[in-house]
Amino acid sequence: MILAVLEQSDGSLKKISAELAAAARRAQALLGADGVALLLIGADPAAVDAAMALDCDLCLTVQGEAFATYAAEAWAAAVVQAAKEVSAPLVLLGSTSFGRDLAPRVAGIMQAGLLADLGDLTVEDGRLVAERSVYSGKVIAKVASLSDVTVATVRPNAFSPAGAGTSPSQRRELEVAVDPATVHCRVREVRRQAATRPELTEASVVVAGGRGLKDPENFHLVEELADLLGAAVGTTRATVDAGWRPHSEQIGQTGKNIAPALYINVGISGAVQHISGVLGSRTIVSINRDAEAPIFKISDYGLVGDALEILPHLIDEVRRLG
């Protein structure tokens, strides 16, 4: 079976989980595997119920004191055991802060090829092959996994979330023995930021502002537009370095890669390192006063003009749509 390692917090599945289930179904068809197994580690019962309702064949759960909080060593042991349990040819994780931390450890233990940050999967002469964006989006590399088992991290928003299954899936509790003496690193706490907007990497609409807004005070315009559209707020390295915005909002090579259905950017000229982080967006809309700005080269729609003059009108027009 294809194994997908789901993510949850406080009893609900994260958005990436249903996307992983969908990616696993697609991989099952590609590889001719005999089903999809979803793995939940240290999850609340409500999250397990939500996973069971997804389109899958088996839901594996791992519980116990060793899995109360994230600890890569313990969790990797659980993933490896689950992969063996279902003879998985492919183990999928999200390309999230969690998946990026855990996947290389799992791949290292299994001596498996790790296809990182993929948007789609293909099979060429029996090998799993992924196209990856490298060199800040300037080059596309075709990478093949050569090992019997492959591990992959899947980009958020790359697959439409799986719907409900048509037949009930099975549930199996997996006993994973972890000697506490072998766990040398563990999450002590997670400081949650009050989330009033969707998360940047998960959002289907992102509105970002850059230095063209001229003053950090003017960012309220970006926030207002984002809230009208139910969007996440993003920014560039330049404003983060200038102390205008927090690093958690930074899009691009040294920040987050985004892949929303709609990316609206205002006052962002489009440095290479920013562009590399937005190429996964389906539609890019840019507003910039400089008609020669590099951002327009990758934009589906562009508006040449002053961001501060246009934004209030844009907000009015969007509000008028209701």
Place this chain on the structure above:
Amino acid sequence: MQVVVLVKQVADTAARIKLADGKQDIDRQSASLIVNPYDEMAVEEALRIKEKHGATVCVVTLGEAKAEEALRTALAMGADEAARVTAPASDPLTVAKALAQAVRELGADIVIAGRSAADDEQGQVGAMVATELGWPHVTEVTKLELSGDAGVAEREVEGGVEVLDFSLPVVVTAQEGLNTPRYASLPGIMKAKRKEIRQIAVDGAALGQPVLETRSLELPPARAQGKILSGLEPAAAAKELVRILHEEAKLI
């Protein structure tokens, strides 16, 4: 305390990237080579540990002789020692095995690497070195505090910050926000030129077979020219843009 920093020389992606004949690699002759920016943060963090707790900082790279430039840069920033590893390693797993072997030979209490390299953007090697050594790891660290043989690291996660406790030895990878790397001083640069670089050869038999293979590199297809509106009054421009997004693209 012994700190090992893993650094990689990469093509500056802000400059033009050309593909080499055969499309298996980029044209390294024409590329402008720099120290991977995240690795500079790793070096900086090691120097801060040295200044605060007292430590020997050894920078390690895997690559051809030209990659020693990256080691010289790190030495000029203030690293004490440098080693270049040569090994027939091609993918993240074999590179990690070769580097882990070097760490075993050099000895370390903490290994710091960048979160990923700006060229192949794999983000795998740091955690794989830890796995190979049987050590814990924390990736994408934005804050690091050591005390005795333990420490606390913070990393940004979706919607918050994760705080982790770990014991030494450990491998951590540096994320933007951890620090701002210092510039090399002129005396530092002069001193770095004279330092000896230790050579560590790792035999291919110790690495096993690669598990990933880059089949080809391509330049991405140019995006179709978009619809650019210019010369409109702000109110009219906003109205037209919203009309397009709502009626034509049906995105809002």
